[in-house]
Amino acid sequence: MIVSTLHASMLLVGCFIFLVALRVPVAFALGIATIPVVLLDLRLTPFLIMDRMFQSYNSFILLAVPFFLLAANLMNSGKTTDKLIELARVLTGWMPGGLGQVNVAVSMLFAGISGSSTADAAGCGKILIPAMTKQGYDPRFAIAITACSSVMGVIIPPSILMVVWGGVMSISVGALFLAGAIPGFLIAAALMATVYGYAKVYDYPIAVRPSWADFWHAFKGAALALLTPVFVIGGIVGGIVTPTESAIIAAFYSFVLGCFVYRTISPWQLVDVLYDTGRFASISLFAIGTASVFGWMLSFYNVPRLIVEALTAYEFGVFGTSLLIAALFLFFGLFIDAIPTIIILGTVLFPVASAAGIHPIVFAIIGIVSLAFGLVTPPYGLCLLISAAIGKMNVVHVLRDVVIILIPMVFILLLLILFPEIILWLPKLLMPKSVI
Template identity: 80%
Template sequence: MIVSTGLACAILVGGFILLVLIRVPVAFALGIATIPIVVLELRLTPFIVLDRMFQSYNSFILLAVPFFLLAANLMNSGKITDKLIDLARVLTGWMPGGLGHVNVAVSMLFAGISGSSTADAAGCGKILIPAMVKEGYDTRFAIAITACSSVMGVIIPPSILMIVWGGVMQTSVGALFLAGATPGLMIGMALMGTVYVYSKIYDYPIIGTPTMCDIWTAFKGSFLALLTPIFVVGGIVGGIVTPTESAIIAAAYSLILGMFVYRTVSVRDLGTIFYDTGRFASISLFAIGSASAFGWLLAFYNVPRLIVDVMTSLEFGPFGTSLIIAGLFLFFGLFIDAIPTIIILGTVLLPVATAAEIHPIVFAIIGIVSLAFGLVTPPYGLCLLISASIGGMNVVQVMRDVAIILLPMLVILILIILMPNIALWLPKLMMPATFN
């Protein structure tokens, strides 16, 4: 039979939602939801869907994903995270709520190296959550600020989500990296402001004023690690290396630091590090394949074109359309991992953004910042789950503090929608050829 667009959409989306509700992993749910359509539709065969999956893997840029994950795992295992925490401690520990500021600052530093929010939540959380509790901070606040600050890992460059977005949407990864820098720093400053307010209300302690000797020691210890974002982002923006090559450089550099400079990674440790990297990378890449097949079927039935027609007829304009786009990404991020959401929802909404004259880079930053919320909002909330597990509390117990901390981040998202140049000014300055 020839399946109509409405029926196809109902089967695909309805089947996927049903599978997610019965706790089938998202990557498998996306693939299984395509089976009824392939069986019913005379124009499709299983081989076409499998071909779409394998075509999505045939992307040089996606090789960056496992290498950035490897770099993050090497940094956590190589105690490079400790060096960054020492630096953050001397930079921000003198303010009221010192360890809270350290938590945010180290997430900003770690984000500029790893590109992974989950690695940030796991690596920094294991050290900072117990330390904050020991210093008298409320456990709920320690978990909430760790989880919320870790989302900067997907916003501040380099970012794994930006690499996936650039590969899927054919957008310059270098321009995306530059576009994420200002929003990422704004979110960091907003989080620090929240920590300051908390510290005044609950009288959280100051670590102490560092001496020049402390500052010099911290900078000296972390200097080599801080060179990583210069190599990665600078190499891409300067056109010297591709995103994949920069990820390989980051992984190799982290390996050298861990094994030969700091000597905190042994040959015996490498087996565990490579295994963990392969496991997490395979989950992400499998999700990319199944999401690509799911998204291709939506496109096969002209679902994106119908959505564009509806949105265009409603005439929301750039601001209204941007709000709707952000709302959809926020909603989908509650339930689905960011990578399949980019492939499915991003490809569907790109024509909508184009029709509303929203710049592709602004569209990307709105989508990625919105998806970052999903890392700390149940039921998905992977970074929140990791942080809550480290702190030994239930997710429900910390949701009040998470909601309070997320409010300033939501304000930043609305500012990006209102003033797109927040995202565009740096790429326009550093990569003007992208806008010609």
């Protein structure tokens, strides 16, 4: 029998939603949801599906994912995070809401090294949430600001999501890295302004009044770690290395810092770091494989083409289409991990964005920023779950503060939609050929 487009869509989406409702992990749910259609349609075979899954891994650029994860885990285990926190303390600790400002600043610094929001939430949260609570900050605020600031990990370059997006959509990863810099800093500024407002309302203290000697000592301690984004982004933008090679350099450099310079990683810790990296990388890469199969099956039944025709018929224009794209990514980010969403929803909406005249890099950044917010919104909200677990508090009790902190961040997203040149300015300046 040959399955129609309508029946295939209903089976695929219906089975996926049913499995997610049963709390089956998303990566497995995407793969299992394809089985009924394969069994019913004579044109499909299990071997064809397996072939499509393995083809999704035939991408050199995806090797960057485990190496960026390894770099982040080495930084956390090597106490490099502590040195970044000390630098952030002297840079922003003198401001109202000192430790809250430090929380935002260290997330911004860590984002420039790791490319992972979850590593940021775990590494920085373990230190800053207890410290903030001890200094009299409301635990709910400490958890919320830690979770919300950690989303910069996938916006400020380097970013694992940008590597995946560039690989799937065939867009320059270097241009995406540059495009994410200014939006990331704008989100950091919005977060700092929010912390300032909290400090004035709740009379939160400053953390420290540093001297020039304190600043020099902190900068000297963190200087070697701060060279990581210089090697990674500078190498890619300068055309010296590929994104995968830059990830390998970041991992090797983090290894040298932790094992030989700071000498804070023992051989046994290194084994644990490699195990954790392998486990998390396998989860991410397995999700890429199953999401690719799911997306290919949607394409096989012409679902993306029908969606494109339906949406382009309404002629929303550039602004309206951008809003719709952001809303869809925000909605899907509530329930699904960012990487499968990029592969499934991103590939479906890419022709819609192109038809509306939205630049591919602008489309990518709008999608990634929207998905980043999904890391702190239930029921998925992985960064929020990690931060709440560290703070030993139920997620429900933290939601009010998360919403308050997210509001100015959403305004930044709207600003990017209104003025896309904010996104394109750096790529046009430093990599003009990639923006054509």
